[in-house]
Structure formats: structure tokens, C-alpha cells
Amino acid sequence: MTQRVRGVIAHGAGAPVSLETVLIPDPGPGEAVVDIAACGVCHTDLHYREGAINDEFPFLLGHEAAGVVESVGEGVNEVAPGDYVILAWRAPCGTCRSCRRGKPHLCFESANASQKMTLEDGTELSPALGIGAFADKTLVAASQCVKVDPAAPPEAAGLIGCGVMAGFGAALNTARVQRGETVAVFGCGGVGDAAIYGAAISGARKVIAVDIDEQKLEWARGFGATDTVNSTEVDAVETIRELTGGLGVDVAIEAIGLPQTLEQAFFSRDLAGRLVMVGVPAPTMKWEMPMIEFFGRGGSMQPSWYGDCLPTRDFPMLIDHHLNGVIDLSKFVSEKIGIEEVEEAFHKMERGEVLRSVVML
Numbered sequence: 001m002t003q004r005v006r007g008v009i010a011h012g013a014g015a016p017v018s019l020e021t022v023l024i025p026d027p028g029p030g031e032a033v034v035d036i037a038a039c040g041v042c043h044t045d046l047h048y049r050e051g052a053i054n055d056e057f058p059f060l061l062g063h064e065a066a067g068v069v070e071s072v073g074e075g076v077n078e079v080a081p082g083d084y085v086i087l088a089w090r091a092p093c094g095t096c097r098s099c100r101r102g103k104p105h106l107c108f109e110s111a112n113a114s115q116k117m118t119l120e121d122g123t124e125l126s127p128a129l130g131i132g133a134f135a136d137k138t139l140v141a142a143s144q145c146v147k148v149d150p151a152a153p154p155e156a157a158g159l160i161g162c163g164v165m166a167g168f169g170a171a172l173n174t175a176r177v178q179r180g181e182t183v184a185v186f187g188c189g190g191v192g193d194a195a196i197y198g199a200a201i202s203g204a205r206k207v208i209a210v211d212i213d214e215q216k217l218e219w220a221r222g223f224g225a226t227d228t229v230n231s232t233e234v235d236a237v238e239t240i241r242e243l244t245g246g247l248g249v250d251v252a253i254e255a256i257g258l259p260q261t262l263e264q265a266f267f268s269r270d271l272a273g274r275l276v277m278v279g280v281p282a283p284t285m286k287w288e289m290p291m292i293e294f295f296g297r298g299g300s301m302q303p304s305w306y307g308d309c310l311p312t313r314d315f316p317m318l319i320d321h322h323l324n325g326v327i328d329l330s331k332f333v334s335e336k337i338g339i340e341e342v343e344e345a346f347h348k349m350e351r352g353e354v355l356r357s358v359v360m361l
């Protein structure tokens with residue numbers, strides 16, 4: 001039977017979001033309905049509502065979520081009703097050319113629900129990143145549900161579903177930070193701080209945090225930043241060179257999504273340094289670079305989608321690290337809010353007041 005739940009909808013570029021009734025069909029073959037317990041507010045939700053991802057409005061926002069499987073459709077055997085899961089926006093298909101090549105973390109045909117959730121008038125919704133979890137319940141592909149230890153509280157667990165995984169994975173999987181390396185992270189929001197945390201637990205000897213906000217820099221120290229650079233006060237590239245004996249860092253991670261910070265990250269590297277791009281640029285942004293600068297400095301430049309994670313491998317790993325006290329995911333949770341407070345949470349994010357506001361359902 002179709003269910004009616006509350007969901008946060010973005011109708012047009014820049015327009016404030018609204019809380020509306022969302023219709024959820026029973027799960028079909030390969031699908032699951034998940035009762036959402038918590039969903040973090042990621043900057044990518046704000047990118048969606050600004051029209052900076054695509055124009056497939058209306059969006060059902062929210063994609064950093066943990067919850068409990070309520071029901072599953074035909075042929076689903078990976079999860080069952082009652083399972084505690086984190087929702088993943090990458091669910092490798094196993095059959096595309098990337099999966100077949102042994103690179104499921106780059107799957108080109110990641111699974112989503114085939115049926116649509118709609119508004120009361122039948123308008124089909126685009127769930128953010130194929131999830132749509134600022135809602136009491138949502139419909140996903142069952143393979144997007146990753147079972148984890150229910151001992152981890154949902155407000156912390158849910159964050160692994162996007163920002164925390166993207167940041168940790170950028171350091172652990174994409175950059176493969178090695179013990180003794182030097183790392184600079186540009187942007188100390190939830191994603192950047194997770195990259196700082198990941199670099200620190202990987203044994204980096206210096207982790208330099210760069211931001212324009214003093215409060216963010218102070219929080220970054222709490223995740224393992226050894227040095228902080230306020231790029232409104234000093235030249236970030238020069239300061240990073242000074243902090244690394246004139247050399248630059250082995251790894252620079254950009255977690256903002258701006259041309260100027262990508263350029264700073266590029267030039268803050270040592271020769272043969274690795275540049276990892278995590279921040280999501282708007283479609284109109286351009287980056288100009290003399291080719292000789294790329295060639296002459298060597299090294300690499302690599303975008304990192306979802307921290308190159310394999311959700312079934314990496315989500316339980318981060319949960320176990322949390323439960324064992326290796327990391328403390330609760331440090332990312334700035335506040336718990338109600339579902340009607342998402343628009344205000346976007347403004348808090350823009351004003352730099354929070355790392356993560358988490359909607360509790």
C-alpha cells in the first residue's frame with residue numbers, strides 16, 4: 001500500500017525548501033523501503049537546491065542517512081526488514097565495464113530504485129543522489145542498504161553515507177596517504193575534517209588545515225590538524241611551503257569546489273605531489289592552467305567521488321573504528337534538528353556555524 005510521509009522538497013533553483021507529503025510505493029523487485037532515523041545536511045544538498053547539480057527539480061533532498069529496513073521487494077536477499085543500515089549512493093551493479101574490470105568503486109551503473117516517489121499530485125521526485133532521506137521513509141535499491149552494527153547511533157552512522165566517507169576515503173583510498181607524509185586539506189567542513197581525520201590516522205606527520213573561518217580551523221585541530229592556515233590573512237601556498245621546509249606537501253586535498261582553492265592546492269604540492277579534488281564544482285566553473293605547470297611538477301591530479309569507497313567494505317570499517325574508539329564520529333555532529341529545520345540548517349552551513357546539522361526522524 002502506498003505510504004504518505006513527510007519529505008523536504010526543493011522546487012526550483014535558490015527557492016527555500018518546503019516540507020511536503022511524499023508518496024512511497026511498496027518496494028518492487030530489488031527495492032527496499034527504509035525507515036529513516038537520522039540524515040545529515042551535506043553541502044551537496046545545498047548545491048542541489050541551488051540548481052548547481054542538475055535541473056531535474058523537484059528534488060527530495062537528503063542523502064547522509066541511517067535507518068531501519070521496513071520492507072523489501074521480490075528477490076531481495078542482501079537485507080531484511082529490521083536490519084540497521086546506512087544508505088549508500090554507490091551500489092555497484094557487478095556487470096558494467098568498470099565492475100567487470102575489477103573496479104566496482106567506479107561503477108558506471110550504480111543501482112537506484114526503479115519506481116518513483118511522487119508528490120500528492122503525482123509529480124515524480126528526483127531523490128538527491130538516488131536516496132532522498134530528509135523524509136520519514138524512502139525507497140531505494142536494496143543494494144544501497146549497507147548493514148552495520150546497530151550499536152552506532154544513527155546521527156553519527158548516517159554521516160558515513162556521504163561526507164565522512166568522502167573525506168576519509170579521499171585520504172585513505174584516493175590519496176593513499178602514507179605514514180610520514182605531509183598533507184594539506186583545503187576547506188574544513190564536514191568533508192574536509194574527515195579528510196584531516198583520515199590523514200591523521202594514516203600516520204601523516206603534518207596535516208595542514210586551510211580555511212577562511214577561524215572557528216572551522218579550531219575544529220580542524222580537534223580532528224588532527226597539526227597546523228592551521230587562515231587564507232584570508234596569509235597566502236596559503238607560501239605558508240604551506242614555509243611549514244614544509246620550503247617544499248610543499250606530498251598530498252593536497254581540495255574539499256570546497258572552487259577554482260581558486262583548486263589552484264592553491266595544486267601549487268601547494270611538493271614535486272610529484274598528489275592533488276585530490278573532492279569539492280564539487282558548479283557546471284559553469286573553469287580552471288585555466290599553463291600546461292607546463294602540470295607537466296613540469298609531475299605528480300597527479302585526481303577527482304575523488306565518494307572517497308573511492310566500496311560501501312560494503314568501508315562503512316562497517318568506519319563504524320567499527322568508531323565503536324572501538326579509534327575515531328569519534330560524534331565530533332561531526334554539531335546539532336540535532338527537526339525535519340522542518342533544513343532550510344535554516346543551510347543558512348547555518350553558509351554562515352559557517354556548523355559542521356553537520358543532523359535531522360532526527
Ligand SMILES: NC(=O)c1ccc[n+]([C@@H]2O[C@H](COP(=O)([O-])OP(=O)(O)OC[C@H]3O[C@@H](n4cnc5c(N)ncnc54)[C@H](O)[C@@H]3O)[C@@H](O)[C@H]2O)c1
Pocket residue numbers: 042043044047162163166186187188189190191192210211212213216231255256257258261277278279280281304305306307349352354355
Ligand atoms: N566528492 C564527493 O564525493 C563529495 C561528497 C560530499 C561532499 N562533497 C563536496 O565537498 C565540498 C565540501 O562539503 P562540506 O559538506 O564539507 O561543505 P561545508 O560548507 O561544510 O564546508 C566547506 C568549507 O570550506 C570553507 N571555505 C569556503 N570558501 C573557502 C575558500 N575560498 N578558502 C578556504 N576555505 C573556504 C568554508 O569555510 C567551510 O569550512 C562541497 O563542494 C560538497 O559538495 C563532495
Ligand SMILES: [Zn+2]
Pocket residue numbers: 092093094095096097098099100104106107108109110
Ligand atoms: Zn557496475
Ligand SMILES: [Zn+2]
Pocket residue numbers: 042043044045063064162163
Ligand atoms: Zn553529501
